[in-house]
Amino acid sequence: MYRYDEFDHQMVQDRVEQFRDQVNRRISGEITEDAFKPLRLMNGVYLQLHAYMLRVAIPYGTLSGSQMRKLAHIAREYDRGYGHFTTRQNIQYNWPSLDRIPDLLNELAEVEMHAIQTSGNCIRNVTSDQYAGAIANEVEDPRIISEVIRQWSTFHPEFSFLPRKFKIAVTGHENDRAAIRFHDIGIVIKQNDQGEVGYEVHVGGGLGRTPFIAKKIGDFVPAEKLLAYLEAVMRVYNMLGRRDNSYKARIKILVHEIGEAEMRRLVEEEFTKIDARDVLSLPHAELNRIAAYFAPPAFEVLSAPFEIFEAAKASNSAFADWVENNVVEHRQEGYAIVNISLKPIGGIPGDATDVQMDALADMAANYSFDEIRVTHQQNLVLPHVRQEDLPALFVQLQETELATPNIGLISDQIACPGLDYCNLANARSIPIAQEISTRFEDLKQQSNIGDLSIKISGCINACGHHHIGNIGILGVDKKGTEFYQLSLGGSHDENAALGDITGPAFTSEQVVGAVENIVDSYLQLRTDDEPFIDTYRRVGMAPFKERLYANV
């Protein structure tokens, strides 16, 4: 993992003290809320319905055990004993007191963490593939270039007051687990026939009230030129992005309005200028220095048979189910990638208690080279676990209620905090997710349904990614009452697609039945093992819609 150098330490520490002073001045009345609000937002502090909310950055979703332990400590000492992992691989605390946040941030700084780039119109915390460095057939560990981007973008003076927020995601694998086509910039690391590595740059994706799939404008940017290329994109956006209307201020609107070809031309033009000055070329020595932090851990050379693992699978069906659904093949023989579901049946998607976080810190230390990942689907990952350790790990996960075997299944839903917490929400999301997971509790039934993503947002801002759920649910407000609009056919991966709205919205009492109706239609319409998304792509909306509204 990346370790802070003296500059990183100093920057974060200075920022904490600066914010402490700002909080004191706000409380004493020296500065107004109008003056203070942008300052607190730059430090990840939002005001929500019941309290302040603090969003803590987890760069590219990678955490050490000691960092997780600190997150648990903060949940316990500064909050109400839990935290919420988000679709941007961050963690949010729902109840911190403003006057204690400077102390909280000081504690975070002790473990090289902070809340910088989690709010405001800057380049936000970079997100990436949760299987980075662990999955087979990866071109390059995406955290290397993510860290380079983090260092380049943090406090970048030119890009601190953009027209709107700006999100970058990186994947180094052909299977996109980072939803890169729905980011302002999405980067896919590629290898050409000569074995050289380059970066494919997608621009102008996003969700919210106007969703778009990003357009590929950079085909194969070499590593040493990537920052110059990204700077060119940022500069074009900063100059031309709309500042007159916040709803039209994201780069996706710019790309949509001027078109892909013009965007490509403008970026190339700017890139040529930047490149001619040669001030942003990445030195190989520096790239190598950062890459060294992400070198694979000291894996043991292991080979089959893995008797403890095989015996547990044969004798313990709960373990076998969990392996089937939550464990993924590792690049190194004898190791496994372990997904930890934060979606217990009837639970709150993404929430973890301080006790669970402490336990996970121990499990990471004991079984996974002290590494934990956060996924954009609001789950966690232990990336490097010996297969022979899986049975022992499973027992510990069961003891801490973290062994739900539902990764990728219908109960593994994304849900934003919704109207239970959020100041922007129009409707609740979490209770709908809870009711759906309870309705589909039976694991046999879930396995029969197979891969099916449900994503729920409590408003059009789409923090719950409803546009890209196989089934998307959007909460809307009708005169103070909650309604839910459904969409079908969305997909976040390399075959990116936006869902189609089914028709009129449903009440909170009706919506779970409507989801069940859609699932029943799918089970009748599918052929053999066809996943939901393939059935939808084959048959389209009509047969689903016909059944869905038959009795309305």
Place this chain on the structure above:
Amino acid sequence: MAQHVSKGARFQAVTANRLSDGEVIYFAGDNGWTENFQTAKIADGAEASKELLQAAMTDDFELLLLEPYLFEVIDAGNANFNPASVREVIRAAGPTIRLDLGKQAEA
């Protein structure tokens, strides 16, 4: 700031969040601010609502709170009132998915 002012609303109250910790508070008239919706002052009619908001926003209100606004309440009979929107019901009680948290947990 999301406001839920219904044009046709007869009864309204004033709410805000406390500066120090973000706690939901309600304007209680001469008694200042209260954490409990039941002790909030209720205005009857548009003119009285406007006056209530003005009374709440004293010169130094920013020392105590942020984002004060009017919201609709409904007469539930026997001198009881309830917030009209789901949003304000949730603010007055706490998250519906964690009954152990928020004001509802202290009741």
